Amino acid sequence: xxxxxxxxxxxxxxxxxxxxxxxxxxxxxxxxxxxxxxxxxxxxxxxxxxxxxxxxxxxxxxxxxxxxxxxxxxxxxxxxxxxxxxxxxxxxxxxxxxxxxxxxxxxxxxxxxxxxxxxxxxxxxxxxxxxxxxxxxxxxxxxxxxxxxxxxxxxxxxxxxxxxxxxxxxxxxxxxxxxxxxxxxxxxxxxxxxxxx
Numbered sequence: 001x002x003x004x005x006x007x008x009x010x011x012x013x014x015x016x017x018x019x020x021x022x023x024x025x026x027x028x029x030x031x032x033x034x035x036x037x038x039x040x041x042x043x044x045x046x047x048x049x050x051x052x053x054x055x056x057x058x059x060x061x062x063x064x065x066x067x068x069x070x071x072x073x074x075x076x077x078x079x080x081x082x083x084x085x086x087x088x089x090x091x092x093x094x095x096x097x098x099x100x101x102x103x104x105x106x107x108x109x110x111x112x113x114x115x116x117x118x119x120x121x122x123x124x125x126x127x128x129x130x131x132x133x134x135x136x137x138x139x140x141x142x143x144x145x146x147x148x149x150x151x152x153x154x155x156x157x158x159x160x161x162x163x164x165x166x167x168x169x170x171x172x173x174x175x176x177x178x179x180x181x182x183x184x185x186x187x188x189x190x191x192x193x194x195x196x197x
Contacts, residue, residue: 001013001014001018001021001087002014002021003021003067003085003088005065007050007052007058007060007063007065008028008050008052008055008060008063009052009054009055010023010024010027010028010052010054011023012084012085015076015078015080016078017076017077017078019072019076019077019084020072020076020084020085020086020087021084021085021086022076022080022082022084023082023083023085024082025082026053026054027052027053027054028050028051028052028053028054029050029051029053030048030049030050030071030083030085031048031049031050031051031062031071032044032045032046032047032048032049032069032070032071033046033047033049033064034046034047037049037062040070042070042071042072042073042074042083043070043071043072044070045068045069045070045089046068046069046070047064047065047066047067047068047092048064048065048067048068048069048085048088049062049063049064049065050062050063050065051063066091066092066093067088067090067091067092068088068089068090068091068092068095068104069085069086069087069088069089070085070086070089071083071084071085071086072084072086088106089104089106089107090104090105090106090107091104093188094186094188096125096132096134097130097131097132098131098132098133098134098160099131099160101158101159101160103158103160105123105125105185105186107157107158108123108134108136108154108157108158108162109185110157111150111153111154111157111158112136112138112150112154115138115149115150115153116141117140117141117142117145117149117150118138118139118140118141118150119138119139119140119141119169119172120138120139120169120172120173120176121136121137121138121139121172121185122136122137122172122175122176122184122185122186122187123135123136123137123185123186123187124137124187124189125186125187125188125189125190126189126190127190127191128190128191132190134162134163135162135163135164135165136150136154136162136163136164136165137164137165137166137167137172137175138150138164138165138166138167138172139166139167139168139169139171139172139173140166143166143168144166147164147165147166150164151164175187
């Protein structure tokens, strides 16, 4: 896999060992930071911050991407010794706090993407105050099949009981592709005042 953005003009790429994204050290400086911008040690999860070293037209210093990941410094089996970026766990603005559990939509996506009975899906987040609520909407390959296996897999992954509702395939696709050419599977209807954007 790869990780890149137009602002950093470079990318992190997995090697054949698939143990994180490598980046040449002369292209960018990678940091993982907490909410206050303090650098976190290797293995700790936080926001990805990058200082590109080869940009001249629009130099960026400690560019906060809004992506959540972690960095590892141990040598890779491929022979490289440079720090590696782990998988992107989610977007900072999409972090969910549900009954004391923090998670990102990607955790739900991973379950639903691998569910053989699901054709399409989207997630709606609502909430105010200190807790969020989510509901998963799925279009099934076999309409009106049991939703219990999907609920059980979501519960096993997230340790939460997540409501799952079946919707027709045309309704699911109209929601997913209503605002962009890219599929939008996370619909955020939470009060914006409580989000740390």
